[in-house]
Amino acid sequence: MTDADRLADALRPHGGEVRTAGPADAVDGVPATVVARPVTTDGVAAVLREATAQGLVTVARGGATALDWGAPPERVDLLLDTTGLDRLVEHGAGDLVVVAEAGLPVAELLGHVAGAAQELVVDLPPDRLAGGSTVGGALSTGASGPRRLQRGALRDLVLGATVVLADGTVATAGGTVVKNVAGYDLAKLLTGAYGTLGVVVRAAFRLHPVRPDRAFGVAAGPAADVAARARSVVASQLAPAAVEIDRPAGSDVAEVAVLLEGAGAAVGRRAAEAAGLLDGRVQDEPPAWWGALPGGPGTLAKATATLTGVADLLAAARAAEQRHGAGVALRGTAAGVLHALVTGTPGATAGAVGRLRGAAPSPREGTVTVLRASREVRAALDVWGPVGGLDLMRAVKRQLDPGRNLAPGRFVGGI
Incomplete structure (x- = not known):
């Protein structure tokens, strides 16, 4: 047999x-x-x-x-x-909670809860959303988007999960109400672990009411100036839903867009104030690049930085291009979670990634993780870079999957 x-x-x-x-x-x-x-x-x-x-x-x-x-x-x-596993198990509209199986496409979940004027603020990139990205896949990759600035990433919205471990054990952690915070937070532990610790089969999420009105403050200028203006908006009392920066490869100029959400005329007033801080303009629609990852062939990386370190990351991108001959496009939140698309030879790409990592000399100040790359590029660099707590991560892997039967090698440190 x-x-x-x-x-x-x-x-x-x-x-x-x-x-x-x-x-x-x-x-x-x-x-x-x-x-x-x-x-x-x-x-x-x-x-x-x-x-x-x-x-x-x-x-x-x-x-x-x-x-x-x-x-x-x-x-x-x-x-x-x-x-x-594609069922929407429960939608507790009164409690702002939804429970879904892991194989349900996120787009279908969003469509269902929209009928109650609610949303799961996951903000997947448009190509992943249209391509059928599932609830389990979004959790496995630790998805987040522009509005994580105010309402958190997906890991902050997951309330509980049912998980199957490598030996077939079915474990449930968390709950289906916002107040449930007791117990071992297995749901958050598995978020972003690329399926190396267990297989999520069902998850519960916190929803938010849809805010009916929105406006954008948009500006462009030298990258360092844009980073400073964006930082001033993040630190302001305007409560922006998102503050995003886009810096195309090879450019000394970047663009910043601020999303204000709410109801009524107050949204427009706040957008005008944001535009004033940016020295920019107000518009009803987002820029064409909003919410999308930098597109095209190349090496895709995720870069994190402190609020003040975003300017250093932008400067490092330009320095990497001048030093190594690679192209480095950067896009993401001004609060410090951006994606980089690096183009060039494997050697140039490795050099550029190293320069980006140099902008944050310790994991506490920021990280650069390669998400997608050719085998040649992977051979030329460490895709994960310095990682804090690796010994603890390995200990968790040994506890939950001692035989290394779940996706070995997919995660940091060969986990």
């Missing part, structure tokens, strides 16, 4: 399917052998229990919009397709 046959036998009582992997069933270039698509939590547990008993490596896949982020897994014996 083959591995696939044993997996199919384990899944059969719970529904779903097991099939031989095809050419499209790969994770960052690493081909899978078998694909399982369970439709229940018990099915996920049965498949993982059998896979681990066989010593198989399992990697979970949702909408496949970010499978080339992180590092390639060491191998993929079993690709666990979560799209069969």
Whole structure:
């Protein structure tokens, strides 16, 4: 009996399917052998229990919009397709809470809660949202967008989760109400871990009422000036929902856009004040680049910095271009979470990433993590860079997945 046959036998009582992997069933270039698509939590547990008993490596896949982020897994014996877990379990509109299975596309969740004038403030990049990014995939990659400035990233909005561990154990942490903060915060622990600690099968999130009116303050100028103006808005009493900066590759000029949300004429007044601080203008629509990652071929990295360190990061991008001959586009929140698209040879890219890391000399001051890169670029640099707490992360991995059966090598330190 083959591995696939044993997996199919384990899944059969719970529904779903097991099939031989095809050419499209790969994770960052690493081909899978078998694909399982369970439709229940018990099915996920049965498949993982059998896979681990066989010593198989399992990697979970949702909408496949970010499978080339992180590092390639060491191998993929079993690709666990979560799209069969696609139910919206509960929408407690009165409590501003939604519970959804991991395979539900985020766009569908947003569409459902919009009917109650509510939203999950996740702000996925438009291409991931349109591509079918799922609830589980968004959690696995630690998604966040422009409005994290005021309402936090997705990890701040997750209230609880049901998770299946490598040995098939089903664990539940957190709850479905905002006041529930007791217990081991497994949901936040798994957010951004690239599926290396467990497979999320269900999650509960805090929602927000939709704010009906919005306006933008927009300005452009030398990158250092833009960073200073953006910082003044973040520190102001205007309560901006988002303050975003865009610096195209090769440019000495950057653009800043401030989002003000609320109801009525007060939004326009606040936008006018923001535009005054920016020495810019007010407009009803966001700039074309708003909310999107820097696009095109190249190496995609996530850069973090302190509020005052954003200017240093912008300066480092220009210095990297002049020193290494690479292109470095930067875009993200002025509070210090940006994405960089680096173009050039592997050597030039490695040099540019090193220059960006030099703008934040310690993990407490900022980090630069490579999300997507060619194998040649990965060979030329450390994709994770300096990471604080790595020993603790490894200890958690040993506790939750002692056999390294879940996506080994996908996360920092080979976790």
